[in-house]
Amino acid sequence: MSTDSLPSTSWQIHVVDDDEAFRRSLVFLLESMGWDVVAHTSATRFLEQGLPQASAIGCLLLDVRMPGMSGLELQQQLRSLECALPIVFLTGHGDVELAVQAMKHGAFDFLEKPFKDQRLLDIVAAALRQREASLQSEERTRQASTRLQQLTPREAEVALLVARGLPNKLVARELDISEKTVHIHRQHVMEKTGLGSAAELARLILQADPQALD
Numbered sequence: 001m002s003t004d005s006l007p008s009t010s011w012q013i014h015v016v017d018d019d020e021a022f023r024r025s026l027v028f029l030l031e032s033m034g035w036d037v038v039a040h041t042s043a044t045r046f047l048e049q050g051l052p053q054a055s056a057i058g059c060l061l062l063d064v065r066m067p068g069m070s071g072l073e074l075q076q077q078l079r080s081l082e083c084a085l086p087i088v089f090l091t092g093h094g095d096v097e098l099a100v101q102a103m104k105h106g107a108f109d110f111l112e113k114p115f116k117d118q119r120l121l122d123i124v125a126a127a128l129r130q131r132e133a134s135l136q137s138e139e140r141t142r143q144a145s146t147r148l149q150q151l152t153p154r155e156a157e158v159a160l161l162v163a164r165g166l167p168n169k170l171v172a173r174e175l176d177i178s179e180k181t182v183h184i185h186r187q188h189v190m191e192k193t194g195l196g197s198a199a200e201l202a203r204l205i206l207q208a209d210p211q212a213l214d
Contacts, residue, residue, distance in 0.1 A: 011128045012058040016040045016074070017090065018066045022113075026061065029117055030124070042066055043074035051083050055135060059086040059108070059127040064095045072102055079106065084134065086127040144207035150192045158185040159193075163202035164213055 013035055017023045023039050030037045040046040043066060052058055060078075062071040069077075075087055089110035091099045099110035108127045111120060151159060154175075161171045168186065172179040195201050205212050 011132075012036045012038060012052065012056065013124060013128075014038050014040060014046065014052075014058065014060045014085070016043055016046050016060065016066070016071070017063040018042055019063070026120075029120070033121060035124075043069035043071065043077075046074065047077065051078075051081060052085060054084075056085075057128060057132050057135065059088060059124060059131060061088050061090060061124070064089050064091045064098050064102070064110075072098060075102055075105060075107065084131075086131050088123055088127055140207050144204050145209075147193050147204060148208050151189060155185050155189050155192070158182060159189045159201060160205065160212065162186060162189070162198050163205045165198065165202075 013030055015023055015026050015030070015037060017026065017039075018041060020041075023041070027037045027039050038049075040049070043062075046060075062074060064071040071089060078085065078087075086108040087102070087106075088108050089099045089102050091110055091112050096110070096112055099107070099112075103110060108130065109123050111123065148156065148159070157175060158171055161174055166174065168179050168182045171186075172182045175182070189201065190196065193201065193204060195204060202213060
């Protein structure tokens, strides 16, 4: 059994299901792909062992109905704790409506038992890749924000107008300063950010805040 592109073995999958036989079977399947898998007998036990680090790449396979805290309740708890781990719900017969409700609250996907092994593996791989892409996007945003934070308030104003495509003359008029002063600020902006054009500056600003140039 294989997937189109196996994820890194450093990615960790958490399985939360109270059915011991099913849980063991699931762990065996996932580990056969070379993935790191951690099994939990209940939602409470998962929480007791501590949440994965915010930078962790992983996903959660979660049964909808369990004694004590249900899968849906755990999902709400994780949302309140700002845990962004992708959740794949595993549902029994008649639980599809609940799974759809869970997806409306941010779950990645759901599978109705019994399901094909390959279908599960494909969904898990997609969830892990989505998590990795999300973390990479967050890191790009952080780096862009750090570079822009080097600017003075006036340089930031100039940078925003330049990124919107305004020539120095119009930037000067907009800020009620001289065109020469705009030129100096613009040079400082490019030097501090390490950029060479207004297009690159616009890209950096949008990485830091997608709505900044609206």
